[in-house]
Every structure is written in C-alpha cells, then in structure tokens.
Amino acid sequence: MKTLFDPITIAGMKLKNRFFRSATYDGFSDDKGHPTARLYKTYEDLAKGGVGTIITGLTSVSDAEQLESGQMSFRDDSFSAEYRTMTDAVHNHGAAIILQLAFLGSQCYSPAGDKTIWGPSAVKDVAFEKTPREMSREEIARMQEDFAMGALRAKQAGFDGVQLHMAHGYLLSRFLTPYYNRRSDEYGGSIENRGRALFETYCAVREKVGPAYPVLIKINSEDFIEQGMTFDECRFVCRRLVELGIDAIEVSGGYASSPPSAGPCRKEEGYFGSSAEHLAQELPVPVIAVGGNRDFDAMTEFIQHTGVTAASLSRPLIREPNLVERWQGGDRRRALCISCNRCFKLNGTACVFSAEA
Structure with missing residues (x-):
C-alpha cells in the first residue's frame, strides 16, 4: 500500500518521500535577483522540515524583461556560486531541489522600465492591465x-x-x-500551433541539459477564463510533451483573473486532484497534484487510490516549514494555512497571484 512517506524515484532523482513543496513566490532576493540570507534560510528550513522535494519560486532566465520585486534570477553565470550554496544546504538535509524557470510576460506588477513586455499577441491583460507587444519569431527563439x-x-x-x-x-x-494568443502564424490557431512555442522550448532545454537531466513542467488543467485553454487541450499538450521526453507533470490551474470559485482560492481539499488523476491514468510519466492539499488522511487516500505519484503543497509550508516532520512524527492534524487571498502579505512581503505559483 502506497504511503506519503514512501521513497520514490522520478527521472533518476531519488526522493525521500512523496511530498513536494510547490513553487512559491517568496520575494526574498535582492534587487538584481541574487539570493539573500533570508532566501537561503527559507529553503534550508523547508529541507530541515522533512519535505522530500522543493520547487523554487519562479526564476527569471532573461534580461529581456524586468524583474519583479524580490524575484529570483539566474540570467547569467554570476549567480552560479550563490545557487550552489543553496543547493548544497538543501542536499545536506536529504531533500532535492528543482529550479522553476519562467518568463513573466504581461503578468507582472513592476513597471517595465526600459524593457519590452512580451506576449503571443498584443492583448491587454485582464488582471494586470498591461498590454504586451506581440513577439516576433526571433523573440520566440530568444x-x-x-x-x-x-x-x-x-x-x-x-x-x-x-x-x-x-x-x-x-x-x-x-x-x-486562445484569449491571449490570437496569432495567425504557426504559433496560433489550433492547440497544436498554440503549443508549438512550448514544445520548442522543451526541446531547446533538453538539447542543453542532455537526456538524463530531469525536466518537469507545471501546467494548467484549465485556465478557468473565457476563451481559456480547456482540459482536453491540456491533455493534448501533455501527451505531446511526453512524446518529446518530459519527465514529470505538476497539474494546477487558473489565472489571476479566474473566478475564485474556479481558481486557486477554492476552499475544498485537492481541487485539481481530479484532473491530475485523469492525466495519471493516461500518461506514462509521474503526475504531481497541487492545490488545496492540507489534510493528511485525504492526501493518503488520494495517493493510494489513484495513479498520482506525489502531492504538492505551498501555503501550509509557508505557515509550517516543518509540517512533514510533524506528520511523520505522528501528529496528523490538518495543516495550518495562511489566508487564501489573491494577494496576501507574509512578514511584510507581498506574494504575487497565489502562494502556489
């Protein structure tokens, strides 16, 4: 019988349990995106607290766009030694750490400054009220x-x-x-075309890191907005990425502009679990379920009765970095959780969109 404390292997990574800390925008880097003492402590505390795998907050990979306040960056080699300090600290406590890579596009609070906001099409963002410039093929390649x-x-x-x-x-x-991608070239229209930029991005990454290095994705099950991506389209994208060689899929959902009843502010337990379960039945790669995972017994039952490989948590681990250790010690009370507002503040730091970013 599967348990949440089983050691598992994903794409060659030996993980000490089935608990993932989902990517969380912490805002603890300096104004250039370099790690700070507070950021180091955040990740070391999570590793000490028993979680098997930590996924970092969204990390900038390019100087083509402006950083958000406190956002992590790995735009050039000058960051390498600092991040080695972080990975060594996490590994010293027996946890694994995965770097989440992202481009913000028009979903940002900070002014663009002298940077250009990129998007698939020049459509104003409903929540952030920023209009990007439609990317050229050369910018997509960049x-x-x-x-x-x-x-x-x-x-x-x-x-x-x-x-x-x-x-x-x-x-x-x-x-x-579809609402934000209105292109008429090979990157717009059908879901195969709308997925092309993602498929090519994955292939570019794989070419750089080699066949054995773990590459995961986080994807919406649905967008929960008018003219948003549907679950059937999500399934198509996931199947194609599996064919290309993706190693694992974390299933989430929603936009900042999604209605609270459909997006990340739902109150029920495991609100993307059904989508994760369906994908796990269809795909030959590990599927990780995120969203509203707070009850130990509910997560255990879900893992035991579905093909889903792991459970991912965020807000509970902000409140209790040692939550997994507490559960493993026999105290199985439901996780404490910070308030579920779209934009909340923790210790004076504003978090963007969702703790489960």
Missing part, C-alpha cells in the same frame, strides 16, 4: 534559448532538475490560451 541556458546553469549549480512554468498566465501559458 525566449527559448534563454530557458535553455537557464536550465543548463541550474544543472551546473547542483539543482536536481528544472521545472518549466507553463501555468497561471505566465508567458508560456499565454501561448496556450
């Missing part, structure tokens, strides 16, 4: 190369893998969404 170089630097700095952020309305996600 984005893909920046992702690939970010992944290579992550590998060299000791990260156990990378996760490509294809969810929640960030730039790769926008290509999948």
Whole structure:
C-alpha cells in the first residue's frame, strides 16, 4: 500500500518521500535577483522540515524583461556560486531541489522600465492591465534559448532538475490560451500551433541539459477564463510533451483573473486532484497534484487510490516549514494555512497571484 512517506524515484532523482513543496513566490532576493540570507534560510528550513522535494519560486532566465520585486534570477553565470550554496544546504538535509524557470510576460506588477513586455499577441491583460507587444519569431527563439541556458546553469549549480512554468498566465501559458494568443502564424490557431512555442522550448532545454537531466513542467488543467485553454487541450499538450521526453507533470490551474470559485482560492481539499488523476491514468510519466492539499488522511487516500505519484503543497509550508516532520512524527492534524487571498502579505512581503505559483 502506497504511503506519503514512501521513497520514490522520478527521472533518476531519488526522493525521500512523496511530498513536494510547490513553487512559491517568496520575494526574498535582492534587487538584481541574487539570493539573500533570508532566501537561503527559507529553503534550508523547508529541507530541515522533512519535505522530500522543493520547487523554487519562479526564476527569471532573461534580461529581456524586468524583474519583479524580490524575484529570483539566474540570467547569467554570476549567480552560479550563490545557487550552489543553496543547493548544497538543501542536499545536506536529504531533500532535492528543482529550479522553476519562467518568463513573466504581461503578468507582472513592476513597471517595465526600459524593457519590452512580451506576449503571443498584443492583448491587454485582464488582471494586470498591461498590454504586451506581440513577439516576433526571433523573440520566440530568444525566449527559448534563454530557458535553455537557464536550465543548463541550474544543472551546473547542483539543482536536481528544472521545472518549466507553463501555468497561471505566465508567458508560456499565454501561448496556450486562445484569449491571449490570437496569432495567425504557426504559433496560433489550433492547440497544436498554440503549443508549438512550448514544445520548442522543451526541446531547446533538453538539447542543453542532455537526456538524463530531469525536466518537469507545471501546467494548467484549465485556465478557468473565457476563451481559456480547456482540459482536453491540456491533455493534448501533455501527451505531446511526453512524446518529446518530459519527465514529470505538476497539474494546477487558473489565472489571476479566474473566478475564485474556479481558481486557486477554492476552499475544498485537492481541487485539481481530479484532473491530475485523469492525466495519471493516461500518461506514462509521474503526475504531481497541487492545490488545496492540507489534510493528511485525504492526501493518503488520494495517493493510494489513484495513479498520482506525489502531492504538492505551498501555503501550509509557508505557515509550517516543518509540517512533514510533524506528520511523520505522528501528529496528523490538518495543516495550518495562511489566508487564501489573491494577494496576501507574509512578514511584510507581498506574494504575487497565489502562494502556489
């Protein structure tokens, strides 16, 4: 019988349990994106607290766009030694750490400054009220190369893998969404075309890091907006990425502009679990379920009765970094959780869109 504390292997990564800390925008880097003492402590505390695998907050891979306040960056080799300090600290406590790579696109709070906001089409963002410039083919290729170089630097700095952020309305996600992707070229129209930028990005990353390095994705099950990507389209994208060689899929959903009843502010337990279960039945790669995972017994039952490989948590681990250790020690009370507002503040730091970014 499967348990949440089983050691598992994903794409060669030996993980001490089935608990993932999903990517969380912490805002603890300096104004250039370099790690700070507070950021180091955040990740070391999570590793000490018993979680098997940590996925970092969304990390910038390119100087083509402006950083958000406190956002992590790995735009060039000058960050490498600092991130090696982070990965070594996490590994010393027996946890794995995966770097989440992202382009923000028009989903950003900070002014663009002298940078250009990129998007698949020049459609104003409903929530952030920023209008991007439609990307040229050359800019799409630049984005893909920046992702690939970010992944290579992550590998060299000791990260156990990378996760490509294809969810929640960030730039790769926008290509999948008909409302924001109105292109008439090979990157727009059908879901095969709307997925092309993602497929090419994955291939560029894989070429840089080699066949054995773990590359994961985070993807919306649905966008939950008018003219958004549907679950059937998500399934198509996932199947294609599996054919190309993706190693694991974390299933989430929603945009900042999604209605609270459909998006990340739902109150029920495991609100993307059904989508994760369906994908796990169809796909021959590990599927990780995120969203509303707070009850130990409910997560245990879900893992035991579905093909889903692991459970991913965020807000509970902000409140209790040692939550997994507490559960393993026999105290199985439901996880404590910070308030579920779209934009909340923790210790004076504003978190963007969702703790489960």
